[in-house]
Amino acid sequence: MIIAPSLLAANHGRFGDEAARAERSGAEWLHLDIMDGHFVPNISFGPEVVRAVRSRTRAFFDVHLMCSRPEILLEPFAKAGADEIIIHVELGSQVTPLLWKIKALNKKVGLAINPPTKMEEVLPHLAAIDLLLVMTVNPGFGGQPFISEMLPKIQQAAQWRREKRLNYRIEVDGGINFKTSVECARAGADTFVSGTGLFAHRNMRAAVAKMRKLVKAEQTR
Ligand code: DX5
Ligand code: ZN
Numbered sequence: 240m241i242i243a244p245s246l247l248a249a250n251h252g253r254f255g256d257e258a259a260r261a262e263r264s265g266a267e268w269l270h271l272d273i274m275d276g277h278f279v280p281n282i283s284f285g286p287e288v289v290r291a292v293r294s295r296t297r298a299f300f301d302v303h304l305m306c307s308r309p310e311i312l313l314e315p316f317a318k319a320g321a322d323e324i325i326i327h328v329e330l331g332s333q334v335t336p337l338l339w340k341i342k343a344l345n346k347k348v349g350l351a352i353n354p355p356t357k358m359e360e361v362l363p364h365l366a367a368i369d370l371l372l373v374m375t376v377n378p379g380f381g382g383q384p385f386i387s388e389m390l391p392k393i394q395q396a397a398q399w400r401r402e403k404r405l406n407y408r409i410e411v412d413g414g415i416n417f418k419t420s421v422e423c424a425r426a427g428a429d430t431f432v433s434g435t436g437l438f439a440h441r442n443m444r445a446a447v448a449k450m451r452k453l454v455k456a457e458q459t460r
Pocket of ligand 1: 245247248270272303376377378379380381382383412413414415432433434435436
């Protein structure tokens with residue numbers, strides 16, 4: 240399992256220190272939410288912020304593009320230090336060339352699906368990706384409640400992975416806390432993005448350790 244604190248929930252005046260705090264917490268990844276004010280009704284931060292934060296941590300950078308025109312952003316984020324770039328399946332016919340381009344940039348390839356979108360949309364892309372991100376809130380803002388109706392989508396992702404003998408990671412993002420991380424693990428998720436669920440804790444190390452322990456207990460049940 241992998242835990243990926245989302246920088247969106249950090250103190251925006253101190254991103255460098257917050258990224259270092261996330262690394263010290265024992266989490267393997269850092270999740271970076273990029274919002275363009277068009278694909279989602281909010282704006283977060285751009286490649287220069289990612290570049291600045293890159294110098295403060297060796298964590299794997301999981302860059303989630305909630306953007307209408309990712310084609311103009313792939314190279315800037317790749318150069319800024321992304322290890323993986325996730326685009327959304329809602330981009331339709333653009334998805335295949337975008338996945339190719341991420342791969343050509345030598346980055347891990349991720350595909351995200353929003354709550355209202357049918358799982359069948361990701362089916363044609365499963366063999367081409369390293370990670371499938373099942374959104375468990377409507378993207379745009381941190382701190383929203385987990386949508387439990389997404390659990391069958393996680394089960395479907397895990398079933399397809401078994402049947403097709405693929406090995407993409409199954410990531411969940413939105414409203415992930417101690418309780419919902421366990422529910423997602425039971426459904427088959429292995430990669431857990433959590434913003435407010437982790438950054439809000441003064442002792443983030445203890446919070447990461449607790450989430451890991453709870454998920455591991457569920458996985459070995
Ligand atoms: C939602 C973002 C998430 C967000 C999760 O638009 O994609 O990564 O930071 O935040 P929490 O964990 O607070 O729901
Ligand atoms: Zn995200």
